[in-house]
Amino acid sequence: MIIIQNGQLVSPQGLTKADLAIEDGRIAAIAEHIEPGENDTVQDAEGCYVFPGFIDGHTHLDMDSGVTVTADDFTTGTRAAVCGGTTTLVDFATQDKGDTLMHALEAWHKKAQGKSSCNYAFHMAITDWNEAVKAEIPQMFEQGVTSFKAYMAYDALKVNDAELLDILKTLKPYGGILGVHCENGLLVNALQAEQKAQGHFSPAAHPVSRPPEVEAEAINRLCYLGKLADMPVHVVHLSSALGLAEIRNARAQGVTVYAETCPQYLTLDETRYKAPGFEGAKYVMSPPLRSAADVQALREAVAAGEIDTIATDHCSYNFKGQKELGLCDFTKIPNGGPGLEHRPMVVYTSMVQTGELNITEFCRLLAEGPAKLFGMYPQKGVLAVGSDADITIWDPKAKTVITAARQQQNVDYTPYEGFAVTGMPKAVFVGGVLAAEYGQPTGKVVGTYVKR
Numbered sequence: 001m002i003i004i005q006n007g008q009l010v011s012p013q014g015l016t017k018a019d020l021a022i023e024d025g026r027i028a029a030i031a032e033h034i035e036p037g038e039n040d041t042v043q044d045a046e047g048c049y050v051f052p053g054f055i056d057g058h059t060h061l062d063m064d065s066g067v068t069v070t071a072d073d074f075t076t077g078t079r080a081a082v083c084g085g086t087t088t089l090v091d092f093a094t095q096d097k098g099d100t101l102m103h104a105l106e107a108w109h110k111k112a113q114g115k116s117s118c119n120y121a122f123h124m125a126i127t128d129w130n131e132a133v134k135a136e137i138p139q140m141f142e143q144g145v146t147s148f149k150a151y152m153a154y155d156a157l158k159v160n161d162a163e164l165l166d167i168l169k170t171l172k173p174y175g176g177i178l179g180v181h182c183e184n185g186l187l188v189n190a191l192q193a194e195q196k197a198q199g200h201f202s203p204a205a206h207p208v209s210r211p212p213e214v215e216a217e218a219i220n221r222l223c224y225l226g227k228l229a230d231m232p233v234h235v236v237h238l239s240s241a242l243g244l245a246e247i248r249n250a251r252a253q254g255v256t257v258y259a260e261t262c263p264q265y266l267t268l269d270e271t272r273y274k275a276p277g278f279e280g281a282k283y284v285m286s287p288p289l290r291s292a293a294d295v296q297a298l299r300e301a302v303a304a305g306e307i308d309t310i311a312t313d314h315c316s317y318n319f320k321g322q323k324e325l326g327l328c329d330f331t332k333i334p335n336g337g338p339g340l341e342h343r344p345m346v347v348y349t350s351m352v353q354t355g356e357l358n359i360t361e362f363c364r365l366l367a368e369g370p371a372k373l374f375g376m377y378p379q380k381g382v383l384a385v386g387s388d389a390d391i392t393i394w395d396p397k398a399k400t401v402i403t404a405a406r407q408q409q410n411v412d413y414t415p416y417e418g419f420a421v422t423g424m425p426k427a428v429f430v431g432g433v434l435a436a437e438y439g440q441p442t443g444k445v446v447g448t449y450v451k452r
């Protein structure tokens, strides 16, 4: 057995000073004091918080955009994840137009199997909706996929409103959940063309072509589709105050709307696009970074309990060679940024340390919330006897500075360069196996597929 002693166990109900024993990959006991036997290993957590391992519900690893492939694959991405305290991620298996869902799922299993340092599950991104694809939905549930994704933007990925409504209705009897990328794709295309017609080709044109109205309109439409289908909807990567207002309005009308936001929308703003030269390309992601007022509105929503999960939308491309594909045209910059490794540290430092967010809410947003929303609870997302021993021991006093030079993420920059951190994972267990200590991997590749 491994015994974690003297830590403060974190649950939504609060903090409990207790010992915790791990055996055969599960939490075997929780008690005020557990006496270690001769063959037991003791992990001292004095002065530390003990969390259920953090879950990142939104990552893109080993994803081919058609032009280039993300810098992080499952080997590097999941290693970075455990170093930051994340023990499970949910990646997007993505259907190619004309292909089957099953083929996409098989392809993603191949990408992840035997390479993952943390556990992994898959959302299925539906990009081509027809009768044959519809008939595959029961099979997806049999395969342990209970969450799906649809895009309202990107020509290669998006589905139309009628298809979106039909997807929602189809998922309803299974209790599945649909996450949606909410941006009006037709408007984005038109606004991008307008920017280029005006001679604007730099990264600074990116946020102008995807204003908050484009997100809010799509959220509004999605919420009405949810209302029509009598189905909950899940808004991924919420970035704006206008979008938040639409979610509030829909909730007031009785629509169940789950909301996810990301660390970048809580800590960085649109001034990053004004950086000299091509620097702004590092922040080209969709939706884009917003105004300081948007950042503040989202932080207040997080603190008020209006947000269900904080995920990263980790989608890393190197600045050199990959982001540079859009050197002469901002619409050709691969969209996305890294964050998988740093999410817990960035959110803890910028919101818990500052007193804006309490420790149990932090636990809800990073572990319990995604576990419940994506059908992994109480196997994951809680410290309870019988639950998986995915555990993050958090040293709230440890200090470090985030830099690309020292990160595990296989990418040549980080949006959080120079960010001074207080609080980091001291030890991270995946299925009862020590996977990382103080930001360094132990080299154990023990992540398994989470069949939901």
Ligand SMILES: [Zn+2]
Residues within 6 Å of the ligand: 058, 060, 313, 315
């Ligand atoms: Zn995404």
